[in-house]
Amino acid sequence: MNHKVISLLLLMLLPGIALALTSDREQSIQIEADSMVVDEGTGVSIYQGRVSYVQGTVKMTADKVTIYSVGGEFQHFSAEGERVRYQQMLDDDKGELKAKARLIDYHAAQGHIVLKGNAHMTRGEDEFSGNHIEYDADKDIVNARKAENGGERVQVVIQPREKRKAE
Numbered sequence: 001m002n003h004k005v006i007s008l009l010l011l012m013l014l015p016g017i018a019l020a021l022t023s024d025r026e027q028s029i030q031i032e033a034d035s036m037v038v039d040e041g042t043g044v045s046i047y048q049g050r051v052s053y054v055q056g057t058v059k060m061t062a063d064k065v066t067i068y069s070v071g072g073e074f075q076h077f078s079a080e081g082e083r084v085r086y087q088q089m090l091d092d093d094k095g096e097l098k099a100k101a102r103l104i105d106y107h108a109a110q111g112h113i114v115l116k117g118n119a120h121m122t123r124g125e126d127e128f129s130g131n132h133i134e135y136d137a138d139k140d141i142v143n144a145r146k147a148e149n150g151g152e153r154v155q156v157v158i159q160p161r162e163k164r165k166a167e
Contacts, residue, residue, distance in 0.1 A: 027056035043069040051079070057089040076107040095124030101133070111138040130154040
């Protein structure tokens, strides 16, 4: 198959990222990379070299992105690199989610994103930093912890609720 057909097939397999605005899921997906390998038999697609992923308000950059699908349905992705960046607008005027880490794993069915290695996340105006951050979008729960070797501690900045209501 030529690359255009493979890219089109892959775009049809990905319904979008469930954490994003509902309208983002209806947008086309644009992926750029230096190279790609799509294995329809295993459902694994690997993009390498300055990878850029855009779908509506969702934007992600990484050195390498691996996308896993089962039966043509998106399951999860893993993005890795020196500094992986991810951002999106959230539903219900909750602002924007921005994340940076060395590894970002996103699991669609659970609405769950995991950041590992020098992780930093902002959700609206609140900020979270640590070696490992997990965000459950469905339950709106953030779980952060320091490195297993006892490295940096978790840092959190939470804005006053009154400030949010006034805006």
